[in-house]
Amino acid sequence: MLPVRCFPSWAVFFIILAVFSACEKKQIQRTDFVLGTVCSIRFFKNVPVELFDSVFASLYELDDMLSANKAGNELDAVNKNAGLAPVAVRYELIEVLSRALYFASISRDAEGRAAFDPTIGALVKLWGIGGENQRVPAPDEIGAALALCNWRDVEINQADGTVFLKQKGMRLDLGAIAKGFAADKAAELIRSFGIERAIIDLGGNIAAIGTKPDGGAYRIGIQDPSRERGTYVGFVEVRNKTLVTSGTYERFFEEGGVRYHHILSSETGFPVQNGLLSVTIVGDSSMDADALSTTVFALGWEKGNALLTGIPGTEAIFIFDDGSVRTTSGVTLHQ
Ligand code: ADP
Ligand code: MG
8 A cells, every 4th residue: 555645634625625616616507587587697618606696796786777666776766756756867777768769669650659668567567467466457447557658758868867757657667678688788798708608598588699619500499489488489590699589478367268468559458469479589689679579579460570671680580379480581490
């Protein structure tokens, strides 16, 4: 037997501990519940845990700022001061709201009613879809809530950094755009660390940064809206793109054989019924893709498709309730 004892046993213990903790300080993937959904960030090599910490810290911060259901945040203050007074808010909130109002303006009809309307909060609250008090409201309640949805009654004062809702009872809801904004911010942060490839998945709102390590395209599955989560109708191949889906399967309840889902019509006050089960947008800005997935879903196939032809670099996959699938010309759904 060789009596090899280069180090005393306590030193060996500390060396093992040091190696172990060095390993622990790196991670390849992290998943957490934030922004009302399961969010995961995945890299293709181990990265310092601090990177995950800062990306998730940013997601938590944006969740606090952009959620319409957090008492005490700036959005809540804007809603509580509707019809009363302008409220000073952070620049990012104005940035997201301004973009939301842009999508309202491009989705408006002849009467000025917008398919995508960030002032739909009173109606969203009334239905409570996905929450404990979800229910089909009475017609007069829907009428009253609809009267409080009007994107033209939002006043942004850029110089003062304030937002004012003109009618008492009006409520902003940024649920259709917030995750996209958060995905863009996460991507920005990741790139600022010099990292070239990652997959950000904020509850199906995906930002695919760079390419696969071999330079190939990522294959991203498109959920079959009629089957359980993780069953795909096909996949698309993308490099450096974002994919965002809006669908009837995300949040809904069923009553009397009818599915009431969470994308509401600013015209009828009911969940949008137009034969679509989902719309996936493939684009460059996740905030825009998020807003557009909801916008195009709410507009329906014809108007939605027409809107997209005017937005270069943006593609879409439409899935209908008869099982058919249509895509815009610049995207291929592989089987
Ligand atoms: P997800 O939240 O599943 O990503 P969406 O991006 O389509 O889905 O956003 C749906 C959410 O947007 C709803 O839960 C609600 O908060 C809000 N919303 C519902 N209808 C509209 C609408 N017509 N315009 C703008 N926002 C809406
Ligand atoms: Mg959306």
